[in-house]
Amino acid sequence: MSIGIVPSILSADFTRLGEQVREAEAAGCARIQVDVMDGHFVPNITMGPLVVEAVRRCCTVPIEAHLMITQPERYVADFAQAGADVIIVHLEAAPHLHRLLQQIKGLGKQAGVALNPATPAVLLDEVWDLLDLVLVMTVNPGFGGQAFIPAMLPKLTAVRRLVNERGLACDIEVDGGIGPQTIGLVAAAGANLAVAGSAVFNQTRSVRENLRQLKDLA
Ligand code: DX5
Numbered sequence: 001m002s003i004g005i006v007p008s009i010l011s012a013d014f015t016r017l018g019e020q021v022r023e024a025e026a027a028g029c030a031r032i033q034v035d036v037m038d039g040h041f042v043p044n045i046t047m048g049p050l051v052v053e054a055v056r057r058c059c060t061v062p063i064e065a066h067l068m069i070t071q072p073e074r075y076v077a078d079f080a081q082a083g084a085d086v087i088i089v090h091l092e093a094a095p096h097l098h099r100l101l102q103q104i105k106g107l108g109k110q111a112g113v114a115l116n117p118a119t120p121a122v123l124l125d126e127v128w129d130l131l132d133l134v135l136v137m138t139v140n141p142g143f144g145g146q147a148f149i150p151a152m153l154p155k156l157t158a159v160r161r162l163v164n165e166r167g168l169a170c171d172i173e174v175d176g177g178i179g180p181q182t183i184g185l186v187a188a189a190g191a192n193l194a195v196a197g198s199a200v201f202n203q204t205r206s207v208r209e210n211l212r213q214l215k216d217l218a
Helices: 013-027 048-057 078-082 097-106 151-166 185-189 207-217
Strands: 006-009 032-037 063-068 086-090 110-115 133-137 171-175 193-196
Touching: 006 032, 006 207, 013 032, 013 097, 013 207, 032 048, 048 063, 048 078, 048 086, 063 078, 063 110, 078 086, 078 097, 086 097, 086 133, 097 110, 110 171, 133 151, 151 171, 151 185, 185 207
Parallel strands: 006 193, 032 063, 063 086, 086 110, 110 133, 133 171, 171 193
Antiparallel strands: none
16 A cells, blocks of 8 residues: 655744745655644644645645644634645544535535544444545644554554445545654555654654655655
8 A cells, every 4th residue: 555645744843834845745745734733622722724825835735734623613614715625623523523524525625534542433434425534543632743552553454444345535544653663554554644743844854855764664
C-alpha cells in the first residue's frame, strides 16, 4: 500500500510558515494539514480559518482542516470558504454527525471523520456512504511530538478491511506519533495517508530530507 505523507503545520516554524509549506510541497507531500484546536475539545488553542487562507495562498496541494473543536457545525462553512479541500470533524464532537457530513458535502468539500483512540470504528456504521476519509488518531489529540499508540494498529487494520470489503472509495489516514519508527507499521496496517508534524518540521534536518526519509521507509 503506497502511503501519502501529510505534513501538519502544528510543528512548523510560524515565523516562516509559507517557506515551510512550499518546502513540503516541493518535497512531494500529498496534502497539508492545518491542526485546528479550540482549547475546549482538546487542551490546546492553535489556529483558525485565517491560517487556512494563508496556507492556501502558498501551495497547490489539497488542504485538510482537522477540526479538533466543539460544535464544528458552526465553523465548517468558514473553513470551506477559507480554502480547505477536506474538512475533518471528530465523531466525539458531533452528536448530529450525519447532518454535519451532509453539510460539509453540501459545501462541495470532502468530508472526514476523526476517531480518538477510545472511539471504536463501529460508530461509523451508519455514515460510511457519506465518508471520503477516516482519520484514525494514533495519539490523544492536542499536541505534536507525542508517542504513537501501538494499540491503534488493530483498529486501523479493521477499518482497512471494512473499506476494502465494502469497496468504499474512502481514504484511511493516521495522525499522531508518525515518524521513521512508525510509518512502516501504519502503511502495513492499511493507512494510505499519514499525518506527520514533528517528524517533518523539526530543527535536526530539512523538511525535504525528513519527507524523503518517511517516503522511503513507507
Ligand atoms: C493532534 C495533532 C498532532 C499533529 C501531529 O495532537 O493533530 O497529531 O497533527 O503531531 P506529531 O506528528 O508531531 O505527532
